[in-house]
Amino acid sequence: MTHRKARPTTKGALGQTGFFSVIRARRSVRKFLEKAIPGATVRKLWCPPSKKKYKADFLAEAPVILVVCVDSSRAHGRHFETGLIASAYLLLSVSALGLGSTFLTAYNVRKPAQAKELKKILHIPAPFVPISILPVGYPDEKPRSKKLRVLRDILHYDAF
Template sequence: MMEALKAINTRRSVRKYKKKKVPKKIIKELINAARNAPSSYNEQPWVFITITDKEKLRKIAEPEEQKSNFLKDAPLVIACCYDEKKSSTKIHNLENVAVAAENILIAANALGLGACYVTAFTSKYPVIEKRIRKVLKLPGNVHPVCLITIGYPDEEPVDKEMRPLKEVWKKEEYV
């Protein structure tokens, strides 16, 4: 297994996967990494739904607006949601799930998997959330934040230019 910093720094979005299934033991590791994330007031309001059913994935991937059609060919998708009944502060719900989602992305990389964060919640396209709700039979108190596509990589992640350290790192003050 990769060391933590290497897993963080080499993570890149992978959107094309081999057909090989992700073993249950590995899926368990991913969810375990997610549930160990920090959360506001330690409320851990998240719930993670693993989806491997092709028909379900096809239905979720359908909306044109999402531009994430690769979702239907992923061997595994994890819908990362929060349960509003388990959280006392609405304002932190997205953050809580997003930090847990990043844990999944890093753990996936460490385990030799490729993954991609796909937005499930967007006020611009409420149809996406609606579709996910229907397919996953989410109760009204459970809200999807993102879908993470996962599988054994079948593409080299695109090389991307990162903003330089000296641009993003300010010392003591902004200027």
């Protein structure tokens, strides 16, 4: 029996656009059209659970503003990391659906009052900690591509 190495692919659930195309094309969007996002589209936004358990909860409001909140009692001391990973997946989901967003910090170690105030305004119960705020909408701007550093200049093998 001949064994072949698996080849990386950019095709998959995203079809022709591919996962890597979504990553390369994703931009922060700060201007949105005054156009409602259907609830079915909001429910398509997704991030994978850690260890098959969702440790992050999400608040949504129209126009859609997602607040990523992590249950600190279930995050094993990694609520900040868990929330950031969930936020990253949500940003990719937003882009894959043709919507725009940007990452706003809700949790700042140097400014704990910021998260406390957000919890108060949104009635976020203990032990949930707000980590990020993601405004979502149909883009009213086309952010230009950033000039990226050449991969060979930033990718290091075995040592920096």
